Amino acid sequence: MSASTKKNQESALHLENVTMQFGGVVSVNNLTLDVPKGQIIALIGPNGAGKTTAFNCITGVYQPTNGLIKFMGQPMVRTHPRGKDARIYKGENKDTYAGQSVLTPTPDQITQLGIARTFQNIRLWKSMTVFENVLTAKHMRAKQNVFSAILRANAQEEKRMREETMDLLVEQGLENFKDELATSLPYGLQRRLEIARALATSPRLLLLDEPAAGMNPQETFELADFVHEIREKYDLTVFLIEHHMDLVMNISDYIYVIDFGSEISQGVPEVVQSDRRVIEAYLGISEE
């Protein structure tokens, strides 16, 4: 039932036949999924299943070998195997996009469209303070050019950025650490800061790559509330990768499960939880 309500909603992010092949290795195989606006969708799977690779395809770090990714209904990434890739291509739908123009935006162009992300292995700017980390992420949307910035003609804009940064830090409970080096924060707060930094780019879709990794149970518990909160407040759509099953089941509206790059199951948490294929993938029980 939930599955059908999902279909009726407008899609924020839509992946269609996305395949990522490195040399002869297929990391993501013909993945099709949909992230409806305003929902929290999870992508789960065992280690090495290709989750982060899928994220990297969405955020432009990798250019998928084949497939289409739409954001807010508009085609954002579109590729088909070319040259040497075409010869060694192992995936399906090789010719589906062949006639169409190739779209391969860079990560910053994708962020500009309104997709922000966090990283599995936290990537804060290490020489900067907490405050500067968030402030710098506001650079992209600032109305200024290099001359106005040098000559301080953008003072208004700079002031606005600083105020908004402070608001964001207060909201995330990081204001007391604002002048600390970002990397000196405890792990849980670093993850929080990464989320705050992502929010500073004013995204419409937030991609969280294992947001609970390294957190203790208490922090994980709080994280679930926190994700709900920011979704409401910023009118966000959230797409996350997570290993923590409790968190995923608790937080997600809908779940996709992949293994060896291919989708093996999808559904609302209760359905996925009891899916035999999922349990096998995680626990490695082979069929008799």
Next chain:
Amino acid sequence: MAGYICLILLIVTILENLSTFIPGVPQVLQPTSPLFTVLKKGAVYSLVAVSMNLLNGFTGLFSLGQAGFMLLGAYTYAILTVPASMKDQVYYLFGGCLLKSSLVDMFGAVFGTSGAGGAVAMVLGVLLAIILAGCVAAFFAYLIGLPVLRLKSDYLAIATLGFAEIIRAIFQWQKLGRVTNGANMIKGFPTFSSFNITDGSGGVVLRLSVFVPFLLASVCILLIVLLIHSSYGRAFKSIRDDEIASEAMGISLSKHKMLSFVISSFFAGIGGALFAMYVANAQAKAFTSTMTYEILLIVVVGGIGSISGSVIATFLYVACSEWWLRFLDSEMVLSNGFKVPLLRNGFRMVVFSVVIMVIVLFFSHGIMGEKELRLPGINGRPAGSKGAGKGKKDGAAAAKAVKEEKSSDDQED
């Protein structure tokens, strides 16, 4: 901060003119004193060092093309300002220069060629030539940056080094002799001493040959500091810290790397023009990779990522190599007839390189690390212990060191 700059400019101007007003000042304040050589060269080099620090220290782009961009700046300045009357003499091997006039002559046609009008014409001509020198360097940086800025760390270093060598070869090519004077030097253009104010009989009334490089270098360094403390400066630092994170936060790598490269080269070009004014000639063979290494070592000694560090290190470096360590180069016989061993030509540079190696190996953060000198009245912060400690350390090296310190203070935000 502007206050500090004015103070320093005032101090150097007074120092340079003391000998005119007070006869019998110590040797060190006579116009021929190495002090003023150090100050001029220090001002020029600190601009170049800071421009290199912008690129290597703040943006994390390991580029070794600085000498090439200086060369472009130096030649642009020289070609544009050699007076028409000097052209045939300078370009005698090539039968004159393609460019018949100079910027100074052009302004001279408007403001007159003698007296106050001549002075205005020279200042405007020189200023415009310096700015164009920066622009030419920046333009070439843009062209070079398009292909090479995609390269990573050491590959970028070697590619930019290569471009600097290519530029050098082009400027030595005899076929371009009518513009570049081939491998020969271009001279006869206005230098720092051209700004000394003279009376009718040619006697110097007011010396400004230190003031001018200090003024130009301070303004440029000020602009770089303003850039570093702007939103763009933060974006540069983010790229240095983590490119992938910067990209994911919407900071375009290609755009910002290019911006940093072009701006750094612009100021390196201006630095080159100032260098030409300092040595009173422009010749391609001066701008070798050794010059780039020298500047890189200055940046490292000062602390990669510290503007004030770069400036302090520049003055220390120049003072040591041009002045304080000079005695190492000449043989010394003590009063009891004992000849001090090792002292002879070249020993200074050996000692010098050993000192640099020691700094690189044991004080890898340089003099300042990534910190800046803190002074009262700047950003409302009280004088930090850092600044005070620094003062004491350098204080031992007498008044000049204090002044160096001061000159670095203008880099404070």
Next chain:
Amino acid sequence: MEYVISVLLSGISVGGQYALIAIGYTLVYGILRLINFAHGDVFMVAGLMGIYFTAVLPITLSIPLVILVTVALGFTIERVAYKPLRNAPRMSVMISAIGVSYLLQNSATYVTGGQPMTYPEIPFLARTVNVFGTHTKWVVILTPFLVLVLVFLLTQLIDRTKIGMAMRAVSKDFETSRLMGIKINSVISMTFIIGSALAAVGSVLFFTNYPAITPMAGAMPGLKAFVAAVFGGIGSIPGAVIGAFLIGICETIIKGLPSSWDVSVFSDAFTFALLIVILIAKPQGLFGEAATDKV
């Protein structure tokens, strides 16, 4: 025709001398990911030692001695200037290399007084010989063969011996090799020893051809050899050798072009232009492996 042969011959011989230097660069880069800027200067110092040793010792003694002392120099440089920075950022190590280069050049200026020194004539190598109607020195003929023999021995060392295996392992994965109990430091020392020894041999050949040694004499051949190493795909020995021969030949061709074109000033610049084209078109060089960043 005679002209073409003489240009080709000297190109091959210069290329061979670059190859001997390039191997030092490529080995060190393969293992430490460091452009050893001081390598060209080690080569220059080897040349100077050749002059000073032959002044007091017979040639048969002084050449082995030059190789020995150069090896000691390379070893010492690694221990003193690079080893302490093992865990420092790559840029620091490179700056240290530039510092060593600066030190070697300045020391050479001090010792020689800055005057160009003349490399002694090594009777056997400097004797002229007639090949297809062109007169040339023995060294020109001998170089490519000597290079091939040395490269063959080196590849045998790397492919067949235990230390060679360790070197391959370390160049693949520094950290894992360390964890697997490979003595990283002795492997690194070994690469510096091999590199310096080859540079010393290269110096004997090179300076027999171009007998004037200034303190800067190592810088340009060093840079060119590095370019050769990049050209062939840094880390690959055959790549470095092929790259060096190509660069040597191209360079002599440019120098041999009619003097009315006046392009000999571009013989160095050409090398760099080639480098930049290669870096942009095929950043991993002819035989190198592409590396990717993990996100």
